[in-house]
Amino acid sequence: DIQMTQSPSSLSASVGDRVTITCQASQDIRNYLNWYQQKPGKAPKLVIFDVSNLQTGVPSRFIGSGSGTRFTLTIRSLQPEDFATYYCQQYDDLNPVTFGGGTKVEIK
Amino acid sequence: QVQLVESGGGLVKPGGSLRLSCTASGFIFSDYYMNWIRQAPGKGLEWLSYISGRGHAIYRDSVKGRFTISRDNAKNSVYLQLNNLRVEDTAVYYCARQNALFRVALDHWGQGVLVTVSS
Numbered sequence: 551d552i553q554m555t556q557s558p559s560s561l562s563a564s565v566g567d568r569v570t571i572t573c574q575a576s577q578d579i580r581n582y583l584n585w586y587q588q589k590p591g592k593a594p595k596l597v598i599f600d601v602s603n604l605q606t607g608v609p610s611r612f613i614g615s616g617s618g619t620r621f622t623l624t625i626r627s628l629q630p631e632d633f634a635t636y637y638c639q640q641y642d643d644l645n646p647v648t649f650g651g652g653t654k655v656e657i658k
Numbered sequence: 659q660v661q662l663v664e665s666g667g668g669l670v671k672p673g674g675s676l677r678l679s680c681t682a683s684g685f686i687f688s689d690y691y692m693n694w695i696r697q698a699p700g701k702g703l704e705w706l707s708y709i710s711g712r713g714h715a716i717y718r719d720s721v722k723g724r725f726t727i728s729r730d731n732a733k734n735s736v737y738l739q740l741n742n743l744r745v746e747d748t749a750v751y752y753c754a755r756q757n758a759l760f761r762v763a764l765d766h767w768g769q770g771v772l773v774t775v776s777s
Contacts, residue, residue, distance in 0.1 A: 582761075582762075584762075584763045584764075586703075586764075588703075593752055593754075593767035593768065593769060593770055594703065594752075594764070594767060595767070596757070596763055596764055596765045599757065599761065599763035599765075600761065600763070605757075605763075605765060637702065637703055639703070639705075639762075639764075641761070641762035641763070644708075644716055644762070645716070645718075645719075646705055646717075646718035646719070647693075647705035647708075647718075647762050648705065649702055649703040649704070649705065650702070651702050652702045652703075
């Protein structure tokens with residue numbers, strides 16, 4: 551299985567901060583990398599697909615980048631509604647599709 | 659608007675079975691791959707399976723042979739049959755739609771249904 555390692559596992563930040571989350575794949579996954587946001591008790595929501603493509607309706611302060619094995623999700627100016635857990639997910643290898651362990655973004 | 663509604667969860671004893679259902683609306687169901695993902699209490703997301711519009715399915719190894727995905731395009735529904743359940747299968751189970759044919763990016767999710775396996 552392709553292992554997806556996210557760092558940090560949690561972070562504290564203030565409204566207006568720039569936040570960066572990293573996702574490292576155990577092998578080259580080309581550009582088959584997505585990001586999801588999940589709030590407590592809710593289903594995940596697709597934020598970015600294929601490294602850098604913003605899902606419809608997602609604010610432009612969310613920026614995805616990277617290639618190969620290292621990817622980042624940046625939130626340019628953190629808003630109150632952005633406090634959540636974020637997961638990366640690869641689908642280069644479908645056996646199986648795998649998610650990172652999650653990064654919890656908390657209010658400082 | 660796109661909507662996915664799961665049902666069928668509950669409490670079951672180890673070794674038991676359940677059938678989860680996910681009913682879709684707001685899009686042409688047969689055009690989309692559908693996935694099942696689960697999340698154990700307090701844990702991360704685990705992808706389980708997907709099925710194409712025509713019924714081709716793949717699974718993660720740990721559920722192969724125990725879980726079966728299926729769909730009925732006439733009923734706009736996808737199912738997950740869970741057999742020989744184990745305590746470690748306790749989780750919230752989500753169905754989700756892929757946003758493109760060969761891209762496993764899950765753009766719409768159901769609300770989730772809780773499966774608890776306990777004696």
